[in-house]
Amino acid sequence: MPRLTLPARAAFVVLLTAGAALAQTAPASAGASSPIAADADPYVWLEKVDSPEAMSWVRAENQKSLAVLEADPRFPKFNEQALAIAQSNERIPFAHQIDGKLWNFWQDAQHVRGIWRATPPADYDAGGAPAWKTVLDLDKVAATEHANWVWQGAQCEAQHENMCLVSLSDGGEDAATVREFDLRKGRFASGGFVLPKSKQSAVWENPNSLVVAREWKPGELTASGYAYVVKRLRRGQPLSAATEIFRGQPSDVQVAVSTLDDAKGHHALLIQRGVTFFESETSLVTPAGIRKLALPRKATVVELFDGQLIVKLDEDWATGGAQFSQGMLVAVDLAQAIARPDALRATVVxxxxxxxxxxxxxxxxxxxxxTTLDNVRGRATVFTRSKDGAWTPTPIALPDNTAVDISDTSMHTGTAYLTLAGFLQPQSQWRVDASAQAGQLRSLPAQFDASRDEVEQFEATSTDGTKIPYFVVHPKGMALDGSHPTILYAYGGFLVSRTPQYLGTMGKLWLENGGVYVLANIRGGGEFGPAWHEAGLKTKRQIIYDDFAAVAHDLVDRRITSTRHLGIMGGSNGGLLMGVEMTEHPDLWNAVDIQVPLLDMLRFEQIAAGASWVGEYGSVANPDERAFLAKISPYANLHRDVKYPKALVWTTTKDDRVGPQHARKFAARLSEYGIPYYYYEVIEGGHGAGANLKERAHTSAIEYTYFARQLMDQ
Known part of the structure; x- marks a missing residue:
């Protein structure tokens, strides 16, 4: 299956889909006051997530907003439709190849928390409905243990694949409890490994030994709330007997562990010391000790194949007498890396x-x-390595104008499974064999009527002249009269690419009702490689907000919509984007959907895992960066004398990544200034829209009811 390396980095990039999912000169009044000083913040009490006072405020806010939105005559139908899509059995049962079977985690109306089940490959690859055997029923486990367990995945010992580490979260938090599960016996292993709740990463060193990064002693965490101490835990040992093998610094973002294995028996156990969110030091755990690799800090070891460490470069690298450019995929020989970690040689893949x-x-x-992007369109290629070390690409023939994702691979087989989707094309699953020949296994039926819609790609010109591509999904033959209710979505950060994805819930609740959807590929993302991201880092970030506003102006100039009918949507880092756009351009939108956001950029380092994102946003400890953060921080730049669109601000209590504090304080400030708004906080659900299908569908219904009221009614 696809490998992830630095968990804190991967975890932050939870992408709220559009179906769930700049600056021109700011108005003079928007900069009229100095930012709120952190020590004078009257709403710091809302940062105490579970305090009785804060939760009382949350319930009162929820009651006010839901009394309006749930009473809207469209809400019951939206909720019913969203839930039907969420709970539909017409979903692709994505699976992982483990121990000679295909394993799938499945949720539906009868299995709200989910079941882990298996089927033989021949049955799965037949493309129909496999005959599944349930091995773990999480609903039953939660009921027996009186716990609110949420599935966080399983990691299986690579060589034998009979024992797995199952991660379970309480209510959707990032912190998880890890338990050893015996696949062949179908139960948690008696006397097996158990790691109590923590933000942690744990990997198999061998069948009887784990390497774990976690909070070993109370408070032994980085400022970002992640582990920095790594220990070896042998079977039968209590946690207190684990042996330390690596120690980072409390000032690091995180220290994490991962393993990579290939079909020829090569094994790499990696320790990543996240010095900043985008910079890390990578070391190999070897029998002779820890070997720090002389890789650039902006480089990630993403795979092990044919004895080669596959490295993705996010910065230029000179090594072994050769020069490699950022964005490249290169290979480093594992044996050579162990022997001479300070003198690495690489070849281009x-x-x-x-x-x-x-x-x-x-x-x-x-x-x-x-998989690659080519002008924000998905491509897939199989690379093979000859005996002389040369890499040969074989393109996989797939439909164009879609997003292409790797859903699973295995070092034990030559089979890969890919997922394809377009804005109007439902997800399909493709099987790729050892010769790089692809065939479609299954495809979802349409979840909405797309026959009346089409997709176009345009470009807007940002303030520095850069062309910003964006997609528009709209009714065929749409009159260009500026009357069309339009939702504009973007993310714009953390090197994350936003690509065409099937719209599902949005298609049913929005497009079928005449709405238009726009996806903007603004800077900050990874659509065109590391340089596209780095153009908007830290104090350069205003260009990201300029890009977004440029797309909005282009939509209005093309008469696709007007400010009266234009709404915007974004979550997490995209929630910050929404807050900035609301405060910098309050007259450009009539709806702002702010999802699980960052909003207080003067205190973000002190909230939840915020300290880990200094590499993206900068730090208030740096005077220049603080001045910029004060200028763009939505919480600090709300003003009484500005007319803002009525925003929907929502978050979740259990979000231990961004935290609900930002959304709470922003709403409280709106209330203080008498600015109309809706606020909604899901009590469960982590950094997302809810802990289960019903909660997520309910949140979606609230969002589209809000958009209909703001963009269609007035």
Missing amino acids: FAPTARQAVEQVSGTKTGLVV
């Missing part, structure tokens, strides 16, 4: 053009599967 970017990398028994 793939070198993208200016309009391409590497997305995912995952190995099979016979080839290295790589």
Whole structure:
């Protein structure tokens, strides 16, 4: 299956889908007051997440907002439709190849928390409805243990694949409890490994030994709330007997562990010391001790194939007498890396053009599967390595104008599974064999009527002249009269690419009702490689907000919509984007959907895992960066004398990543200034829309009811 390396980095990038999911000069009044000083913040009490006072405020706010939104005559139908889509059995049962079977985690109306089940490969690859055998019923486990368990995945010992580490979260938090599960006996292992609740990463060193990064002593965490001490835990040992093998610094973002294995028996156990969110030091755990690799800090080891460490470069690298450019995928020989970690040599696997970017990398028994973007359109290629070390690409023939994702690979087989989707094309699953031949296994039926819609791609010109691509999903033959209710979505950060994805719930609740959807590929993302991201880092970030506003102006100039009918949507880092756009351009939108956001950029480092994102946003400890953060912080730049659109601000109590504090304080400030708004806080659910299908559907119904009221009614 595709590998992830630095958990804190991967975890933050939870992308709220559009179906769930700049600056021109700011108005003079928007900069009229100085930012709120952190020590004078009257709403710090709302940062105490579970305090009785804060929760009383939350319930009162929820009651006010739901009394309006749930009473809207459209809400019951929206909720029913969203829930039907969420609970539909017409979903692709994505699975992982483990121990000779295909394993799938499944949720539906009868299995709200979910079941883990298995089927033989021949049955799965037949493309129909496999005959599944349930091995773990999480609903039953939660009921027996009186716990609110949420599935966080399983990691299986690579060589034998009979024992797995199952991660379970309380209500959707990032912190998880890890338990050893015996696949062949179908139960949690008696006397097996158990790691109590923590933000942690744990990997198999061998069948009887784990390497774990976690909070070993109370408070032994980085300022970001993640582990920095790594220990070896042998079978039968209590946690107190684990042996320390690596120690980072409390000032690090995180220290995490991962393992990579290939079909030829090579094994790499990696320790990543996250010095900043985007910079890390990578070391190998070897029998002779820890070997720090002389890789650039902005580089990630993403796979092990044919004895080669596959490295994605996010910065230029000179090594072994050769020069490699950022964005490249390169290979480093594992044996050589162990022998001479300070003198690495590399070969190029793939070198993208200016309009391409590497997305995912995952190995099979016979080839290295790589997905890329080409002008924000998905591509997939299988690379093989000859005896002389040369890499040969074989493109996989797939439909165009879609997003392409690797859903699973295995070092034990030559089979890879890919997922394809477009804005109007439902998800389909493709099986790729050892010869790079692809065939469609299954496709979802349409969840909405897309026959009346089409997709176009345009470009807007940002303030520095850069062309910003964006997609528009709209009714065929749409009159260009500025009357169309339009939702504009973007993310704009953390090197995350936003690509065409099937709209599902949005299609049913929005497009079928005449709405238009726009996806903007603004800077800050990874659509065109590391440089596209780095253009908006820290004090350069205003260009990201300029890009978004430029797309909005282009939509209005093309008469696709007007400010009266234009709404915007974004979550997490995209929630910050929404807050900035609301405060910088209050007259450009009539609806702002702010999802699980960052909003107080003068205190973000002190809230939840905020300290880990200094590499993206900067720090208030740096005077120049603090001045910029004060200028753009939505919480600090709300003003009484400005007419803002009536925003929907929502979050979740259990979000231990961004935290609900930002949304709470922003809403409290809106209330203080007499600015109309809606506020909604899901009591469960982590950094997302809810802990289960019903909660997520309910949140979606609230959002589209809000958009209909703001963009269609007035």
